[in-house]
Amino acid sequence: MAIETKPFDAAEHLRDPESRAEYLRAAMETGDADFIANAREIVARAAAAG
Numbered sequence: 941m942a943i944e945t946k947p948f949d950a951a952e953h954l955r956d957p958e959s960r961a962e963y964l965r966a967a968m969e970t971g972d973a974d975f976i977a978n979a980r981e982i983v984a985r986a987a988a989a990g
Contacts, residue, residue: 950963950982950986951982951983951985951986951989952986952989954982954983954986955986955990957987960983960986960987963979963982963983964976964979964980964983966979967979967980
């Protein structure tokens with residue numbers, strides 16, 4: 941039997957400015973430029989969604 945999976949979008953869970961800021965802060969702490977760039981895109985989508 942195959943396991944059913946669903947797409948995960950982190951932007952759906954960053955509903956308030958504090959959550960978005962914390963996500964960016966955590967990304968910056970990694971020092972990983974690719975992860976930071978991805979986090980910025982996610983935060984931008986989350987902010988645009990409201």
